[in-house]
Amino acid sequence: MTTGRPFPSRRLHGFGTTIFAEMSALAVQTGAINLGQGYPDTDGPREVADAAVAAIRAGHNQYPPGIGIPELRHAIARHQARWYDLHYEPDSEILVTTGATEAIAASLLSLCDEGDEVVMFEPYFDAYAAGVAMAGARRRVVTLRPPDYTFEPRALAEAISPETRVLLLNSPHNPTGKVFSRAELEIVAECCREHDLVAVTDEVYEHLTFDDAAHVPLATLPGMRERTVTISSAGKTFSFTGWKIGWACARPALCAAVRTAKQFLTYVSGAPFQYAIAHALALPDAYFREVAVDLQARRDRLVAGLDRAGFRVYPPKGTYFVTADIRPLGADDGLAFCRSLPERCGVVAVPNAVFYDDADAGRSLVRFTFCKRPEVLDEAIERLLALRPSR
């Protein structure tokens, strides 16, 4: 049957299949090592998994409250206070969501009217563009450029128009691994205050920072708590990316707006996992520190390996991704490079070009994840060494 009108709707034209699904399917097809989609190859703490099992056995299997179970909302409030001295009232200022992705979509849907503009940095995580499109809004991008992936304050000011409603910020930043400095955040905050924007922040890699880098939530800057929806999730911090428990923290009116959209997207979020994440968020500081230290060693391993294989590497200060330039290897089309890589040497990466509107800016850049076991990283490096240009 044809209806004479193409699918999907105009809003979703061009979104097709995500690059993560395409590249993970390619990995399965070819048996390549998947350093594309970011997900750990080992589970998080046993006691957290046990808490989920215990919650199922205890009968927490029906709809939980739409805003999330009180135990988890209180745990999120304590987490924000403990790490950032940010204080939220668990009943009116915290909302549990189905991952950060839902929190971001619900924020955009509830804050933007048709034709409003959303400013974001590029490269940007693909779900942001789709969320903006589904909200009927338009995106305006400001390009982050290597090696530091910083931005021109003027470019940010120029991206803002009378239509701008939201500034969407991701730090630590996927795919570059950049952690925005306090000085950069001050520029962003000043923009939000001056133009009366709502900031929506994706902080899912908040605990995955390296060296001297520290994550600073935008909401901690002067005047920002009242105009920021702070979003994070459990998937990355606790290595349970399939559980999809996220949250949004914001002052009551903003939080209520996001809740309005959330209740018609997923209604509520997975009950037993909420109990388990309430337990996880209360783990001692040492757990959070060890996650970062362990990941930093994996970063060093992969960065050194990519460097030996001949890539130009931009070592990340956070997340579990590293961006590399393929031009020293005699290639410059990252998409073609990633599509042929499994066949050439049995490794999957993601082309950064898909995270840019300015296709030239990301053309020769590719992203690898290092949230894999050390022996898997070593095997991938061994394979990538085959790409070394012969001297």
Ligand code: GLN
């Ligand atoms: N956030 C992860 C990544 O960037 C997973 C993305 C996804 O599968 N949608 O790889």
